[in-house]
Amino acid sequence: MTVHFIGAGPGAADLLTLRAVRLLRASPVCLYAGTYIGADVLSHCPSEVELVDTQHLDLDQITQLLVEAHSRGLDVARLCSGDPSVFSAVAEQGRRLDRVGVPWDVTPGVPAYAAAAALLSRELTVPEVTQSVVLTRTQHVSTVMPEREALSNFARTQATLVLHLSIRHVRRLATELIEEYGDDCPVAVVSRAEQPEQLVLRGTLSDIADQVEAAQLRQAAVIIVGWALDAEHFAESHLYGDRCRAR
Numbered sequence: 741m742t743v744h745f746i747g748a749g750p751g752a753a754d755l756l757t758l759r760a761v762r763l764l765r766a767s768p769v770c771l772y773a774g775t776y777i778g779a780d781v782l783s784h785c786p787s788e789v790e791l792v793d794t795q796h797l798d799l800d801q802i803t804q805l806l807v808e809a810h811s812r813g814l815d816v817a818r819l820c821s822g823d824p825s826v827f828s829a830v831a832e833q834g835r836r837l838d839r840v841g842v843p844w845d846v847t848p849g850v851p852a853y854a855a856a857a858a859l860l861s862r863e864l865t866v867p868e869v870t871q872s873v874v875l876t877r878t879q880h881v882s883t884v885m886p887e888r889e890a891l892s893n894f895a896r897t898q899a900t901l902v903l904h905l906s907i908r909h910v911r912r913l914a915t916e917l918i919e920e921y922g923d924d925c926p927v928a929v930v931s932r933a934e935q936p937e938q939l940v941l942r943g944t945l946s947d948i949a950d951q952v953e954a955a956q957l958r959q960a961a962v963i964i965v966g967w968a969l970d971a972e973h974f975a976e977s978h979l980y981g982d983r984c985r986a987r
Contacts, residue, residue, distance in 0.1 A: 743806050743816045743842060745830050747823045747849015748772070752934035753780035755850050760784075763847060767817035769809045771802065776821035776960060778935065785817070799829070803836045810842045823851035826875055827904050853902040856930035856962045859940055864900045866968040867975040872899035878906040878913060895920035900966035907931075907961040911949035917965060918945045926969035931961035942969075 744763045749755040756764075764770065764784040772782065774793040782791065790809075794802050809816045820828040824846050837844050853875065857864050864873045874894045878885070894901060895917050906913060907929070917925070923946040931939040941951045945965070952961075 749850035750855035855933040
């Protein structure tokens, strides 16, 4: 039997992949984080599914549930918000399952930043404005960030920054980023994208903290910083240039 780590996307039931839906329907046990994953996504599970909300469980308790289901001969759907490739703890869980010989696989999902960009109707890489997107987070009472990944180092590149797990520190982050981007740099905050309570805030580094605090956002939000958000004058990409069409 297999543990399936499944990207649940941003929260909309119709933004899961066909593979994700197939695995959910075939798995008699489903573990999910209730903080981020709601009833719409869980509606893909079979009616007799064993549902376990893991938001108050630690990794040892979660691993024990996965191993117990495997010992009963049951496939498990382990839902991850967004996409499992970033900030999902799949690495820690997979390592523990490897140690006890439980097989597992990963099904990708729509990442939070992609859902946010879609709501903003913005491409995060704009020709001759920025061609890079940095996915990162900040550190307070959480996992220590490697010293080389200081936010100031990323800011110097002027790439589009996507900050996860950082909404509680938006004022400190905005102050730090102003030094490299300037206080008029566009910023967007998207909270609970594609869910009924979704909220989109648009501003600059000088005023976004005020907006976030007024909205009382504390979790489940992505911060996007960069000039691609407000780019009006930019070059046509090489892909559609004359030289490519002539080939």
